[in-house]
Amino acid sequence: MATSKKETSPMNETSPKKARKVNSGPIREKGRTMDKMVAAVGQVLQKEGYYGLNIASITKAAGVDRRLVSLYFGNVDNLIAIYLKKNDYWENAGKDDITAMLEQDNDVGQAAVTKLLQGQFDTVNNSEILQKLIHWELGENNKTLRELADSREESGQLILDRVEANFPKNGIDLKAVLALQIGGLYYLSLHANINGSTFCGIDTSKPEGKERISKAMESLIAMLYEKKK
Template sequence: MSKNTTNRTKKVRPKKESRKTHSGPIRDKSRTKSRLVEAVGEVIKKKGYSALSGPNIAKEAGLHKKLIWTYYGGVDNLVEEFLQQKDFWMVAEKEVAKELQESSKNISQNEIYCLLESQFKSLLSDELLRKIIHWELESENKTLRKISDQREAFGEQLFKIIEPDFQNCNMDVRANLALQIGGIYYLALHAKSNGSTFCGIDVNKKAGEDRILNALKSILNFTYNDAKAKK
Protein backbone atom coordinates (compact mmCIF):
# COMPACT_ATOMS: atom_id res chain seq x y z
CA MET A 1 0.00 0.00 0.00
CA SER A 2 1.55 3.34 -1.04
CA LYS A 3 2.47 6.03 1.44
CA ASN A 4 -0.07 8.39 -0.14
CA THR A 5 -2.77 5.97 0.61
CA THR A 6 -4.54 6.83 3.81
CA ASN A 7 -6.72 4.38 5.58
CA ARG A 8 -10.01 6.02 6.23
CA THR A 9 -12.53 4.64 8.57
CA LYS A 10 -15.92 5.06 7.11
CA LYS A 11 -18.56 6.05 9.58
CA VAL A 12 -21.52 3.90 8.99
CA ARG A 13 -24.65 5.70 10.08
CA PRO A 14 -27.28 3.44 11.52
CA LYS A 15 -30.23 3.11 9.25
CA LYS A 16 -33.29 4.86 10.46
CA GLU A 17 -35.96 2.38 11.17
CA SER A 18 -39.04 3.17 9.18
CA ARG A 19 -41.91 4.07 11.42
CA LYS A 20 -44.48 1.44 10.83
CA THR A 21 -47.96 1.90 12.01
CA HIS A 22 -49.00 -1.38 13.49
CA SER A 23 -52.70 -1.79 13.54
CA GLY A 24 -52.70 -4.02 16.59
CA PRO A 25 -55.60 -6.04 17.94
CA ILE A 26 -57.51 -3.05 19.34
CA ARG A 27 -57.45 -1.10 16.08
CA ASP A 28 -58.19 -4.21 14.05
CA LYS A 29 -61.17 -4.99 16.25
CA SER A 30 -62.49 -1.44 15.93
CA ARG A 31 -62.07 -1.52 12.15
CA THR A 32 -63.72 -4.89 11.82
CA LYS A 33 -66.70 -3.82 13.93
CA SER A 34 -67.10 -0.64 11.86
CA ARG A 35 -67.05 -2.67 8.64
CA LEU A 36 -69.72 -5.00 9.97
CA VAL A 37 -71.95 -2.10 11.06
CA GLU A 38 -71.55 -0.39 7.69
CA ALA A 39 -72.30 -3.66 5.92
CA VAL A 40 -75.69 -3.84 7.65
CA GLY A 41 -76.63 -0.53 6.06
CA GLU A 42 -75.41 -1.64 2.65
CA VAL A 43 -77.43 -4.86 2.81
CA ILE A 44 -80.57 -2.89 3.73
CA LYS A 45 -80.01 -0.46 0.85
CA LYS A 46 -79.27 -3.13 -1.75
CA LYS A 47 -81.49 -6.03 -0.72
CA GLY A 48 -83.83 -4.82 2.03
CA TYR A 49 -84.13 -5.72 5.71
CA SER A 50 -85.35 -9.26 4.99
CA ALA A 51 -81.84 -10.01 3.66
CA LEU A 52 -80.13 -9.21 6.98
CA SER A 53 -78.48 -12.57 7.56
CA GLY A 54 -75.01 -13.47 8.80
CA PRO A 55 -73.74 -14.65 5.39
CA ASN A 56 -75.10 -11.58 3.56
CA ILE A 57 -73.65 -9.11 6.05
CA ALA A 58 -70.29 -10.89 6.15
CA LYS A 59 -70.10 -11.02 2.35
CA GLU A 60 -70.86 -7.29 2.09
CA ALA A 61 -68.19 -6.54 4.69
CA GLY A 62 -65.67 -8.89 3.06
CA LEU A 63 -65.22 -10.71 6.36
CA HIS A 64 -65.91 -14.16 7.78
CA LYS A 65 -69.36 -14.51 9.27
CA LYS A 66 -67.99 -15.93 12.52
CA LEU A 67 -66.74 -12.41 13.35
CA ILE A 68 -70.36 -11.29 13.76
CA TRP A 69 -70.70 -13.76 16.65
CA THR A 70 -67.20 -13.01 17.96
CA TYR A 71 -67.80 -9.28 18.32
CA TYR A 72 -71.58 -9.00 18.62
CA GLY A 73 -72.84 -12.39 19.74
CA GLY A 74 -75.15 -12.64 16.72
CA VAL A 75 -76.92 -10.76 13.93
CA ASP A 76 -79.59 -9.23 16.19
CA ASN A 77 -77.01 -7.49 18.36
CA LEU A 78 -75.13 -6.25 15.31
CA VAL A 79 -78.33 -4.85 13.79
CA GLU A 80 -79.13 -3.18 17.10
CA GLU A 81 -75.70 -1.54 17.12
CA PHE A 82 -76.30 -0.31 13.57
CA LEU A 83 -79.68 1.16 14.55
CA GLN A 84 -78.18 2.80 17.63
CA GLN A 85 -75.62 4.54 15.45
CA LYS A 86 -78.05 5.45 12.68
CA ASP A 87 -81.27 6.41 14.47
CA PHE A 88 -81.72 10.19 14.51
CA TRP A 89 -82.95 10.43 18.09
CA MET A 90 -80.26 8.11 19.45
CA VAL A 91 -77.59 10.35 17.93
CA ALA A 92 -79.43 13.48 19.07
CA GLU A 93 -79.61 12.12 22.61
CA LYS A 94 -75.82 12.08 22.89
CA GLU A 95 -75.54 15.65 21.61
CA VAL A 96 -78.37 17.00 23.77
CA ALA A 97 -77.11 15.18 26.86
CA LYS A 98 -73.69 16.73 26.37
CA GLU A 99 -75.16 20.21 25.93
CA LEU A 100 -77.37 19.83 29.00
CA GLN A 101 -74.39 18.84 31.09
CA GLU A 102 -72.60 22.01 30.01
CA SER A 103 -75.61 24.31 30.39
CA SER A 104 -78.17 25.17 33.03
CA LYS A 105 -80.25 22.11 32.07
CA ASN A 106 -82.77 24.14 30.12
CA ILE A 107 -84.09 23.51 26.62
CA SER A 108 -85.17 26.63 24.79
CA GLN A 109 -87.80 27.02 22.10
CA ASN A 110 -85.05 27.58 19.55
CA GLU A 111 -83.28 24.36 20.56
CA ILE A 112 -86.50 22.39 20.06
CA TYR A 113 -86.90 23.96 16.63
CA CYS A 114 -83.30 23.04 15.74
CA LEU A 115 -83.99 19.41 16.67
CA LEU A 116 -87.12 19.32 14.48
CA GLU A 117 -85.35 21.05 11.61
CA SER A 118 -82.41 18.65 11.81
CA GLN A 119 -84.71 15.63 11.86
CA PHE A 120 -86.65 16.85 8.82
CA LYS A 121 -83.50 17.54 6.82
CA SER A 122 -81.95 14.23 7.85
CA LEU A 123 -84.99 12.29 6.68
CA LEU A 124 -85.05 14.15 3.36
CA SER A 125 -81.37 13.58 2.66
CA ASP A 126 -80.73 10.11 4.09
CA GLU A 127 -82.23 7.20 2.17
CA LEU A 128 -81.07 4.66 4.75
CA LEU A 129 -82.75 6.53 7.59
CA ARG A 130 -86.02 6.48 5.64
CA LYS A 131 -85.65 2.74 5.00
CA ILE A 132 -85.33 2.17 8.74
CA ILE A 133 -88.55 4.11 9.36
CA HIS A 134 -90.31 2.06 6.64
CA TRP A 135 -88.99 -1.09 8.31
CA GLU A 136 -90.49 -0.03 11.65
CA LEU A 137 -93.88 0.58 10.04
CA GLU A 138 -93.97 -2.65 8.07
CA SER A 139 -92.96 -5.30 10.58
CA GLU A 140 -92.87 -6.30 14.22
CA ASN A 141 -89.31 -6.68 15.34
CA LYS A 142 -87.97 -6.86 18.89
CA THR A 143 -84.83 -4.90 18.02
CA LEU A 144 -86.81 -2.09 16.39
CA ARG A 145 -89.18 -2.06 19.35
CA LYS A 146 -86.22 -1.75 21.71
CA ILE A 147 -84.91 1.26 19.76
CA SER A 148 -88.38 2.79 19.77
CA ASP A 149 -88.62 2.35 23.56
CA GLN A 150 -85.21 3.99 23.95
CA ARG A 151 -86.44 6.93 21.87
CA GLU A 152 -89.42 7.26 24.18
CA ALA A 153 -87.13 7.17 27.22
CA PHE A 154 -85.09 9.99 25.70
CA GLY A 155 -88.29 11.91 24.98
CA GLU A 156 -89.30 11.57 28.63
CA GLN A 157 -86.02 13.15 29.68
CA LEU A 158 -86.73 16.10 27.39
CA PHE A 159 -90.34 16.50 28.55
CA LYS A 160 -89.24 16.65 32.19
CA ILE A 161 -87.27 19.75 31.24
CA ILE A 162 -89.80 21.24 28.80
CA GLU A 163 -93.13 20.71 30.60
CA PRO A 164 -92.55 23.10 33.54
CA ASP A 165 -92.83 25.95 31.00
CA PHE A 166 -96.40 24.80 30.28
CA GLN A 167 -97.76 24.46 33.80
CA ASN A 168 -101.07 26.15 34.54
CA CYS A 169 -102.03 26.45 30.87
CA ASN A 170 -104.21 24.40 28.54
CA MET A 171 -101.48 23.75 25.99
CA ASP A 172 -100.78 20.02 25.59
CA VAL A 173 -97.15 20.28 24.55
CA ARG A 174 -96.74 16.49 24.19
CA ALA A 175 -99.62 16.18 21.71
CA ASN A 176 -98.41 19.32 19.95
CA LEU A 177 -94.92 17.93 19.41
CA ALA A 178 -96.29 14.48 18.52
CA LEU A 179 -98.18 16.03 15.60
CA GLN A 180 -95.14 18.00 14.47
CA ILE A 181 -92.76 15.05 14.63
CA GLY A 182 -95.31 12.70 13.02
CA GLY A 183 -95.86 15.25 10.26
CA ILE A 184 -92.13 15.50 9.65
CA TYR A 185 -91.87 11.72 9.28
CA TYR A 186 -94.79 11.43 6.91
CA LEU A 187 -93.95 14.42 4.70
CA ALA A 188 -90.38 13.20 4.20
CA LEU A 189 -91.38 9.59 3.53
CA HIS A 190 -94.22 10.62 1.21
CA ALA A 191 -92.06 13.02 -0.81
CA LYS A 192 -89.19 10.61 -1.28
CA SER A 193 -91.32 7.51 -1.88
CA ASN A 194 -93.34 8.80 -4.82
CA GLY A 195 -92.08 12.33 -5.45
CA SER A 196 -95.54 13.89 -5.32
CA THR A 197 -96.72 17.01 -3.54
CA PHE A 198 -98.68 17.14 -0.30
CA CYS A 199 -101.27 19.92 0.08
CA GLY A 200 -99.70 21.31 -3.06
CA ILE A 201 -96.28 21.63 -1.39
CA ASP A 202 -93.28 19.89 -2.92
CA VAL A 203 -90.78 19.32 -0.12
CA ASN A 204 -88.35 17.84 -2.63
CA LYS A 205 -87.73 21.44 -3.64
CA LYS A 206 -86.01 24.01 -1.45
CA ALA A 207 -89.00 26.34 -1.51
CA GLY A 208 -91.33 23.58 -0.27
CA GLU A 209 -88.87 22.49 2.41
CA ASP A 210 -88.58 26.08 3.63
CA ARG A 211 -92.36 26.40 3.84
CA ILE A 212 -92.57 23.40 6.14
CA LEU A 213 -89.72 24.66 8.32
CA ASN A 214 -91.37 28.08 8.58
CA ALA A 215 -94.62 26.38 9.60
CA LEU A 216 -92.79 24.43 12.31
CA LYS A 217 -91.34 27.65 13.63
CA SER A 218 -94.76 29.34 13.60
CA ILE A 219 -96.38 26.46 15.49
CA LEU A 220 -93.68 26.56 18.14
CA ASN A 221 -94.08 30.34 18.46
CA PHE A 222 -97.80 29.91 18.98
CA THR A 223 -97.22 27.09 21.48
CA TYR A 224 -94.81 29.07 23.62
CA ASN A 225 -96.61 32.42 23.32
CA ASP A 226 -99.87 30.80 24.41
CA ALA A 227 -98.13 29.31 27.45
CA LYS A 228 -96.58 32.65 28.38
CA ALA A 229 -99.89 34.49 28.02
CA LYS A 230 -101.66 32.15 30.43
CA LYS A 231 -99.04 32.23 33.17
Protein backbone atom coordinates in the same frame (compact mmCIF):
# COMPACT_ATOMS: atom_id res chain seq x y z
CA MET B 1 4.47 11.55 29.08
CA ALA B 2 1.37 11.06 31.15
CA THR B 3 -1.09 8.51 30.01
CA SER B 4 -4.57 10.05 29.58
CA LYS B 5 -7.57 8.28 30.94
CA LYS B 6 -9.70 6.65 28.35
CA GLU B 7 -13.06 8.47 28.02
CA THR B 8 -16.09 6.37 28.47
CA SER B 9 -18.26 6.39 25.38
CA PRO B 10 -22.03 6.71 25.92
CA MET B 11 -22.31 3.60 23.81
CA ASN B 12 -20.43 1.68 26.47
CA GLU B 13 -22.78 2.75 29.27
CA THR B 14 -25.49 0.36 30.24
CA SER B 15 -28.83 1.96 29.30
CA PRO B 16 -32.14 0.79 30.71
CA LYS B 17 -34.05 -1.53 28.46
CA LYS B 18 -37.04 -0.01 26.74
CA ALA B 19 -40.37 -1.47 27.61
CA ARG B 20 -41.58 -3.74 24.87
CA LYS B 21 -44.52 -2.28 23.03
CA VAL B 22 -47.68 -4.32 22.97
CA ASN B 23 -48.50 -5.22 19.42
CA SER B 24 -51.70 -3.34 18.71
CA GLY B 25 -51.90 -4.59 15.13
CA PRO B 26 -54.45 -7.36 15.82
CA ILE B 27 -56.54 -4.95 17.93
CA ARG B 28 -56.63 -2.38 15.15
CA GLU B 29 -57.42 -5.07 12.62
CA LYS B 30 -60.30 -6.34 14.74
CA GLY B 31 -61.67 -2.81 15.01
CA ARG B 32 -61.47 -2.27 11.25
CA THR B 33 -63.20 -5.59 10.62
CA MET B 34 -65.99 -4.75 13.04
CA ASP B 35 -66.46 -1.34 11.41
CA LYS B 36 -66.61 -3.04 8.02
CA MET B 37 -69.28 -5.45 9.24
CA VAL B 38 -71.38 -2.65 10.73
CA ALA B 39 -71.12 -0.70 7.47
CA ALA B 40 -72.15 -3.83 5.55
CA VAL B 41 -75.50 -3.77 7.35
CA GLY B 42 -76.19 -0.42 5.70
CA GLN B 43 -75.07 -1.68 2.30
CA VAL B 44 -77.47 -4.61 2.48
CA LEU B 45 -80.26 -2.40 3.81
CA GLN B 46 -79.92 0.00 0.89
CA LYS B 47 -79.60 -2.71 -1.73
CA GLU B 48 -82.01 -5.40 -0.53
CA GLY B 49 -84.14 -3.68 2.11
CA TYR B 50 -84.65 -4.88 5.65
CA TYR B 51 -85.90 -8.29 4.56
CA GLY B 52 -82.44 -8.93 3.13
CA LEU B 53 -80.68 -8.42 6.45
CA ASN B 54 -79.34 -11.79 7.46
CA ILE B 55 -75.98 -13.20 8.44
CA ALA B 56 -75.22 -14.51 4.97
CA SER B 57 -75.89 -11.26 3.11
CA ILE B 58 -74.12 -9.07 5.69
CA THR B 59 -70.95 -11.14 5.86
CA LYS B 60 -70.88 -11.42 2.07
CA ALA B 61 -71.10 -7.63 1.74
CA ALA B 62 -68.36 -7.23 4.35
CA GLY B 63 -66.20 -9.93 2.77
CA VAL B 64 -65.66 -11.75 6.07
CA ASP B 65 -66.27 -15.19 7.50
CA ARG B 66 -69.72 -15.54 9.03
CA ARG B 67 -68.19 -16.97 12.21
CA LEU B 68 -66.92 -13.47 13.02
CA VAL B 69 -70.50 -12.33 13.67
CA SER B 70 -70.81 -14.50 16.77
CA LEU B 71 -67.18 -13.92 17.74
CA TYR B 72 -67.35 -10.11 17.64
CA PHE B 73 -71.04 -9.34 18.19
CA GLY B 74 -72.62 -12.42 19.78
CA ASN B 75 -75.30 -12.69 17.08
CA VAL B 76 -76.54 -10.93 13.98
CA ASP B 77 -79.27 -9.05 15.89
CA ASN B 78 -76.63 -7.34 18.03
CA LEU B 79 -74.70 -6.38 14.90
CA ILE B 80 -77.82 -4.88 13.32
CA ALA B 81 -78.68 -3.09 16.57
CA ILE B 82 -75.28 -1.38 16.61
CA TYR B 83 -75.84 -0.14 13.07
CA LEU B 84 -79.34 1.11 13.89
CA LYS B 85 -78.19 3.06 16.95
CA LYS B 86 -75.29 4.52 15.01
CA ASN B 87 -77.67 5.91 12.38
CA ASP B 88 -80.65 6.94 14.49
CA TYR B 89 -81.08 10.71 14.84
CA TRP B 90 -82.27 10.60 18.45
CA GLU B 91 -79.35 8.39 19.44
CA ASN B 92 -76.77 10.77 17.96
CA ALA B 93 -77.25 14.40 16.95
CA GLY B 94 -80.62 14.66 18.67
CA LYS B 95 -79.28 13.12 21.86
CA ASP B 96 -76.38 15.59 21.91
CA ASP B 97 -78.79 18.53 21.53
CA ILE B 98 -81.00 17.18 24.31
CA THR B 99 -78.02 16.71 26.64
CA ALA B 100 -76.93 20.30 26.00
CA MET B 101 -80.44 21.56 26.77
CA LEU B 102 -80.71 19.58 29.98
CA GLU B 103 -77.37 20.97 31.19
CA GLN B 104 -78.82 24.49 31.12
CA ASP B 105 -80.29 25.74 34.37
CA ASN B 106 -82.83 28.01 32.73
CA ASP B 107 -86.05 27.21 30.90
CA VAL B 108 -85.73 25.32 27.61
CA GLY B 109 -86.64 28.09 25.22
CA GLN B 110 -88.49 28.39 21.97
CA ALA B 111 -85.31 28.53 19.88
CA ALA B 112 -83.94 25.30 21.37
CA VAL B 113 -87.16 23.34 20.75
CA THR B 114 -87.40 24.71 17.20
CA LYS B 115 -83.79 23.78 16.49
CA LEU B 116 -84.35 20.23 17.74
CA LEU B 117 -87.39 19.64 15.49
CA GLN B 118 -85.84 21.33 12.47
CA GLY B 119 -82.69 19.27 12.94
CA GLN B 120 -84.76 16.10 12.98
CA PHE B 121 -86.63 17.09 9.84
CA ASP B 122 -83.44 17.97 7.95
CA THR B 123 -81.66 14.80 9.04
CA VAL B 124 -84.48 12.43 8.12
CA ASN B 125 -85.17 14.23 4.84
CA ASN B 126 -81.54 13.91 3.77
CA SER B 127 -80.93 10.35 4.92
CA GLU B 128 -82.19 7.43 2.87
CA ILE B 129 -81.02 5.09 5.62
CA LEU B 130 -83.12 6.84 8.28
CA GLN B 131 -86.13 6.75 5.99
CA LYS B 132 -85.70 3.01 5.53
CA LEU B 133 -85.34 2.51 9.28
CA ILE B 134 -88.55 4.43 9.99
CA HIS B 135 -90.37 2.48 7.27
CA TRP B 136 -89.04 -0.77 8.72
CA GLU B 137 -90.10 0.23 12.23
CA LEU B 138 -93.63 0.98 11.05
CA GLY B 139 -93.99 -2.19 9.02
CA GLU B 140 -92.64 -4.91 11.28
CA ASN B 141 -92.80 -5.98 14.93
CA ASN B 142 -89.13 -6.46 15.65
CA LYS B 143 -87.37 -6.77 19.04
CA THR B 144 -84.33 -4.76 17.97
CA LEU B 145 -86.45 -1.99 16.49
CA ARG B 146 -88.64 -1.90 19.60
CA GLU B 147 -85.59 -1.48 21.83
CA LEU B 148 -84.37 1.37 19.62
CA ALA B 149 -87.80 3.02 19.74
CA ASP B 150 -87.88 2.68 23.55
CA SER B 151 -84.41 4.21 23.81
CA ARG B 152 -85.46 7.06 21.53
CA GLU B 153 -88.60 7.62 23.59
CA GLU B 154 -86.58 7.67 26.80
CA SER B 155 -84.23 10.34 25.41
CA GLY B 156 -87.11 12.45 24.11
CA GLN B 157 -89.07 12.11 27.35
CA LEU B 158 -86.34 13.83 29.33
CA ILE B 159 -86.55 17.04 27.31
CA LEU B 160 -90.33 16.90 26.91
CA ASP B 161 -90.78 16.69 30.68
CA ARG B 162 -88.44 19.64 31.11
CA VAL B 163 -90.29 21.75 28.53
CA GLU B 164 -93.74 20.78 29.80
CA ALA B 165 -92.83 21.64 33.38
CA ASN B 166 -92.38 25.26 32.33
CA PHE B 167 -95.74 25.51 30.59
CA PRO B 168 -98.74 26.67 32.61
CA LYS B 169 -101.84 24.50 32.79
CA ASN B 170 -103.69 26.58 30.21
CA GLY B 171 -105.31 23.91 28.12
CA ILE B 172 -102.28 23.20 25.90
CA ASP B 173 -101.37 19.52 25.73
CA LEU B 174 -97.77 20.19 24.78
CA LYS B 175 -96.70 16.57 24.29
CA ALA B 176 -99.70 15.84 22.07
CA VAL B 177 -98.98 18.91 19.92
CA LEU B 178 -95.31 17.95 19.54
CA ALA B 179 -96.29 14.33 18.80
CA LEU B 180 -98.39 15.57 15.88
CA GLN B 181 -95.50 17.67 14.63
CA ILE B 182 -92.86 14.95 14.92
CA GLY B 183 -95.16 12.34 13.37
CA GLY B 184 -95.91 14.76 10.55
CA LEU B 185 -92.20 15.32 9.94
CA TYR B 186 -91.62 11.59 9.65
CA TYR B 187 -94.50 11.14 7.25
CA LEU B 188 -93.59 14.09 5.02
CA SER B 189 -90.02 12.83 4.73
CA LEU B 190 -91.14 9.32 3.80
CA HIS B 191 -93.87 10.50 1.45
CA ALA B 192 -91.66 12.82 -0.58
CA ASN B 193 -88.65 10.53 -0.83
CA ILE B 194 -90.36 7.16 -1.26
CA ASN B 195 -93.61 8.06 -3.01
CA GLY B 196 -92.06 10.96 -4.89
CA SER B 197 -95.21 13.08 -4.95
CA THR B 198 -96.37 16.27 -3.28
CA PHE B 199 -98.39 16.51 -0.08
CA CYS B 200 -100.87 19.39 0.22
CA GLY B 201 -99.19 20.77 -2.86
CA ILE B 202 -95.77 20.87 -1.19
CA ASP B 203 -92.82 18.85 -2.47
CA THR B 204 -90.60 18.37 0.58
CA SER B 205 -87.93 16.71 -1.53
CA LYS B 206 -87.18 20.16 -3.01
CA PRO B 207 -85.35 22.94 -1.10
CA GLU B 208 -88.30 25.36 -1.35
CA GLY B 209 -90.69 22.70 0.00
CA LYS B 210 -88.38 21.92 2.92
CA GLU B 211 -88.09 25.62 3.68
CA ARG B 212 -91.87 26.02 3.81
CA ILE B 213 -92.24 23.14 6.26
CA SER B 214 -89.35 24.40 8.36
CA LYS B 215 -90.85 27.89 8.62
CA ALA B 216 -94.31 26.49 9.41
CA MET B 217 -92.77 24.40 12.18
CA GLU B 218 -91.07 27.48 13.59
CA SER B 219 -94.37 29.40 13.51
CA LEU B 220 -96.23 26.62 15.35
CA ILE B 221 -93.60 26.52 18.10
CA ALA B 222 -93.79 30.31 18.34
CA MET B 223 -97.57 30.07 18.79
CA LEU B 224 -97.12 27.58 21.61
CA TYR B 225 -94.72 29.86 23.45
CA GLU B 226 -96.94 32.88 22.81
CA LYS B 227 -99.83 30.99 24.32
CA LYS B 228 -97.60 30.16 27.27
CA LYS B 229 -97.28 33.88 28.04
